[in-house]
Amino acid sequence: MAVKVIDVKVGVFDENNRIADEVRTYNRSKGTLMINIMASPGAGKTTTLLRTIDALKDEYRISVMEADIEASVDAEKMQAAGVKSIQVHTGGECAMDASMVQQALQEFDTDGIDLLFMENVGNLVCTAEQDTGADYNVEILSVPEGDDKPLKYPLMFSICQCVLINKIDTRNWFAFDDDAVKERIHKLNPDADVLFLSGKTGEGFDQWIDWLRDRLQNH
Amino acid sequence: MAVKVIDVKVGVFDENNRIADEVRTYNRSKGTLMINIMASPGAGKTTTLLRTIDALKDEYRISVMEADIEASVDAEKMQAAGVKSIQVHTGGECAMDASMVQQALQEFDTDGIDLLFMENVGNLVCTAEQDTGADYNVEILSVPEGDDKPLKYPLMFSICQCVLINKIDTRNWFAFDDDAVKERIHKLNPDADVLFLSGKTGEGFDQWIDWLRDRLQNH
Numbered sequence: 001m002a003v004k005v006i007d008v009k010v011g012v013f014d015e016n017n018r019i020a021d022e023v024r025t026y027n028r029s030k031g032t033l034m035i036n037i038m039a040s041p042g043a044g045k046t047t048t049l050l051r052t053i054d055a056l057k058d059e060y061r062i063s064v065m066e067a068d069i070e071a072s073v074d075a076e077k078m079q080a081a082g083v084k085s086i087q088v089h090t091g092g093e094c095a096m097d098a099s100m101v102q103q104a105l106q107e108f109d110t111d112g113i114d115l116l117f118m119e120n121v122g123n124l125v126c127t128a129e130q131d132t133g134a135d136y137n138v139e140i141l142s143v144p145e146g147d148d149k150p151l152k153y154p155l156m157f158s159i160c161q162c163v164l165i166n167k168i169d170t171r172n173w174f175a176f177d178d179d180a181v182k183e184r185i186h187k188l189n190p191d192a193d194v195l196f197l198s199g200k201t202g203e204g205f206d207q208w209i210d211w212l213r214d215r216l217q218n219h
Numbered sequence: 220m221a222v223k224v225i226d227v228k229v230g231v232f233d234e235n236n237r238i239a240d241e242v243r244t245y246n247r248s249k250g251t252l253m254i255n256i257m258a259s260p261g262a263g264k265t266t267t268l269l270r271t272i273d274a275l276k277d278e279y280r281i282s283v284m285e286a287d288i289e290a291s292v293d294a295e296k297m298q299a300a301g302v303k304s305i306q307v308h309t310g311g312e313c314a315m316d317a318s319m320v321q322q323a324l325q326e327f328d329t330d331g332i333d334l335l336f337m338e339n340v341g342n343l344v345c346t347a348e349q350d351t352g353a354d355y356n357v358e359i360l361s362v363p364e365g366d367d368k369p370l371k372y373p374l375m376f377s378i379c380q381c382v383l384i385n386k387i388d389t390r391n392w393f394a395f396d397d398d399a400v401k402e403r404i405h406k407l408n409p410d411a412d413v414l415f416l417s418g419k420t421g422e423g424f425d426q427w428i429d430w431l432r433d434r435l436q437n438h
Contacts, residue, residue, distance in 0.1 A: 040261060041371065042361070068371055069371065071371045126344070145259075154288070170392055170393075
């Protein structure tokens with residue numbers, strides 16, 4: 001019985017990886033770079049995205065895929081900010097997989113889109129487990145959550161090319177050790193870029209925007 | 220194929236509910252009240268628990284079951300605070316289920332324990348989906364996460380008897396509407412108690428300690 005379950009899981013993951021590659025091929029054919037944004041609930045994904053869009057929207061055509069269990073508030077915020085967005089309801093699932101992304105792309109015209117952000121479900125566990133077909137994974141960890149999170153959610157920090165340490169404007173009110181968090185992330189993932197910023201004030205945003213520009217230019 | 224998967228899931232949930240009832244019967248036979256603490260990563264579960272233990276440890280015998288993907292840092296903190304604790308590694312699973320609790324209780328002697336806290340995996344999705352066998356579910360939502368979380372994670376707020384709004388000492392630095400969050404929670408769950416406190420400063424802790432004392436006396 002246990003062996004059966006494991007077989008099914010392996011099958012599902014193999015199938016997911018195949019679809020994830022299809023998603024990447026499809027996005028490449030359209031000239032679209034896709035970035036998967038992951039974080040805990042309330043780490044500041046939406047605020048950070050809105051500021052990022054504002055910084056790049058005159059240079060690049062941007063769209064946002066919002067994934068939530070059932071709410072649509074974030075997609076509405078993106079629309080209000082003037083970018084095309086689609087809301088995906090995961091139907092109770094705690095993360096997007098490649099097949100959900102593929103389905104969403106079939107309904108969401110990305111012709112001429114340079115940069116597609118996916119704001120994943122707020123979660124540090126399930127979201128890390130499946131390749132969504134994104135070109136890059138970015139994790140946002142906010143200062144109030146604490147610098148110990150890489151110890152507790154190692155898979156998440158292992159699969160990201162970039163970690164944004166957000167809400168640095170609140171650093172005076174929380175015990176958060178910048179060097180310790182960097183060391184913990186790099187122990188899991190030596191190549192990860194770790195950038196410190198505030199989605200609210202804009203402090204530190206230049207390096208993040210440069211990071212995205214580099215990926216857009218080399219896509 | 221899809222139908223098969225659904226059948227398996229229903230079977231698993233039925234089985235989980237049966238085991239959850241066994242866990243409650245077992246805890247009742249020992250005179251132990253079990254509280255399942257859930258929250259996002261970094262919402263302050265551990266800090267709140269440590270202060271709670273400090274407030275009640277002279278009156279009640281307390282133990283803590285710590286659930287994490289793989290780390291053991293929280294159980295070590297609990298031991299250091301002088302309470303018996305056990306660390307459960309969920310092996311990648313994003314939440315505790317009743318069977319994991321039952322296994323942990325077999326290895327964790329709760330003779331004479333009045334109050335057993337379970338600190339669940341930091342997650343607002345999966346943890347809400349399964350009955351763990353706890354007598355009460357308590358969710359901790361921290362001010363930095365934002366007052367919109369009940370809109371995004373409705374199941375979590377629907378299954379809790381008590382919601383602690385934590386980190387109220389940081390209320391000046393975040394836009395957080397106390398009335399809005401209460402209204403959103405009560406729309407999902409009219410009977411939920413919503414208590415505002417700070418695990419760090421202790422502000423508002425009396426009502427939470429009273430809430431626990433009431434449950435302990437009526438168990």
